[in-house]
Amino acid sequence: MIERSRAPDRGSVCIVRHGFYPSELNVKREAEALREDGYCVHVVCLRKRGEATHEVVDGIHVRRMPIDHRRGNIGRYLFEYNAFFVLSSLELVGLHLRHRLRAVQINTMPDYLVFCTLPVRVAGVKVILHMHEPMPELFGTLFDKTRHRLLHLAVKLAERLSLAYADRALTVTAEMRQNLGRHGANLSKITVILNVPDDRMFRPDRYTHLKGRVARAKEEDRRAGVFRLLCHGTIEQRYGLDLVVGAVARLKNTIPGIQFRFMGQGEYLGAVLAKAEELGVSSHVQYLGFVPFETMIEEILCADVTIVPMRRNPYSALVQTNKMYEYMALGRPIIASRLDSVLNYFPEDTLLYFEPDDEGDLAERALYVLNHREEVQFRVRRTTELYQMYRWEHEKRKYLGVYDALLANRER
Structure with a gap:
């Protein structure tokens, strides 16, 4: 070259x-x-x-x-x-x-x-x-x-x-x-x-000054039995954040400390929060608003698993979300909708895939992350290896x- x-x-x-x-x-x-x-x-x-x-x-x-x-x-x-x-x-x-x-x-x-x-x-x-x-x-x-x-x-x-x-x-x-x-x-x-994302903005070694805060937050979560799911970005129906709320409702008895934290803006915010209220999981769903960039990074690093819950439609079959690559760049576990536009780049041994629009399958994937942490870390390493190409x-x-x-x- x-x-x-x-x-x-x-x-x-x-x-x-x-x-x-x-x-x-x-x-x-x-x-x-x-x-x-x-x-x-x-x-x-x-x-x-x-x-x-x-x-x-x-x-x-x-x-x-x-x-x-x-x-x-x-x-x-x-x-x-x-x-x-x-x-x-x-x-x-x-x-x-x-x-x-x-x-x-x-x-x-x-x-x-x-x-x-x-x-x-x-x-x-x-x-x-x-x-x-x-x-x-x-x-x-x-x-x-x-x-x-x-x-x-x-x-x-x-x-x-x-x-x-x-x-x-x-x-x-x-x-x-x-x-x-x-x-x-x-x-x-x-x-x-x-x-x-830009390599200069999304890499773990850029945020070593957050390491102590992230470690303390994770320790506090461990003691309190908190299990964090996270998503950020535009809040629209096609991005499927309401599916995560439905999955949380299915898991709240099995994982009492489950939390879904999300950030961003969009027209579908009211519907997501209304569904949390309807399903009785408002205390498990935390909307953080449109946060400063470094706060977003800290939230991603603190998450137990990040979610990319795109709904299946002619649009989602052709695109990928930028946030998926941001999670990869920061070395986070990812649960994502099973779409060809993603599978063709990242095979089954990388991301944890769930069937699009299926809250039950998404809930099972989240429970799998909680109970199979070693395998999940293997998947993170495998994903990181592939991400280096892109x-x-x-x-x-x-x-x-x-x-x-x-x-x-x-x-x-």
Whole structure:
């Protein structure tokens, strides 16, 4: 492998994302990889109240459009997406006039955001479409396809046209890439970049200062008979947190000290807490809110087992969750839904799999973790070995290679 130069001036590039920077760690990871490879990197994104319109964050030039994100109905999403589309298109023109952009990367959603690059593409700027979500499948999971039939057809058409328009495309799993091929995409210009965390942020030796607190918490849990299940991230129905609540209800008599702790935000929070109340396990279910990053790390390290309870649907069959890789990076035991998009990367002797949507099977897996700790640690070691193949250190080389090939960069 040829050593990459860290010093060349490769010119200016831009990442456009309908999201926030630097809080979206996958965008931050990519922007910093490009910066380290010699590019002057600009990010165009949303702006939360109180955030600066323009600022430099760790060498990344961030330009925030005057739009915040609010969850809501289809109308709200369309307003946000279209307003961001127009403002981003204008911002790209200004950036190109001032900095002569070489490439623009669009991180979905939505797919059609890629067309905001049209004014600069006709000036010779290359376009990379980074598809983090399969939009037609996600739309079908979120909304009634019969009721919104025309919009669903528009989403499918947008995916096809966006891929045809982009010079290169990135997806997050081989299953998603193959699915795009079935939809008519040119597979030769699609590269899979797994949605793994930044090695610098997710590694146990970065958090040695938490070791004492974690050890004390685990000792207190042991004395009190506490058994911690943990999940973090977006709280939506498709991510299955209510299934964990159902499993806790099945186990509360067998494991009186069982606790399900979860963090994050999302529209399904009320339903998860309501189910805990309905099943009489509110005292066993603790919602921690949206916590600081280091608090999240400490909670993950304290957990006896982490859960990735994705429901089975056309969307989940194509993707993996970033939190699954975060648990792997920190060496935690994982119970996960048995989905091909995960099994094809991590076989049966790694994660503890349960049948999707089956609370009873999930409960059995949790009980197995409690009673078979040595085997579970073997699985953790086996998972860690495989994870080394997929770390960002390796995925980053593929990611930067897409830019090298598209922009005809030469190693020096």
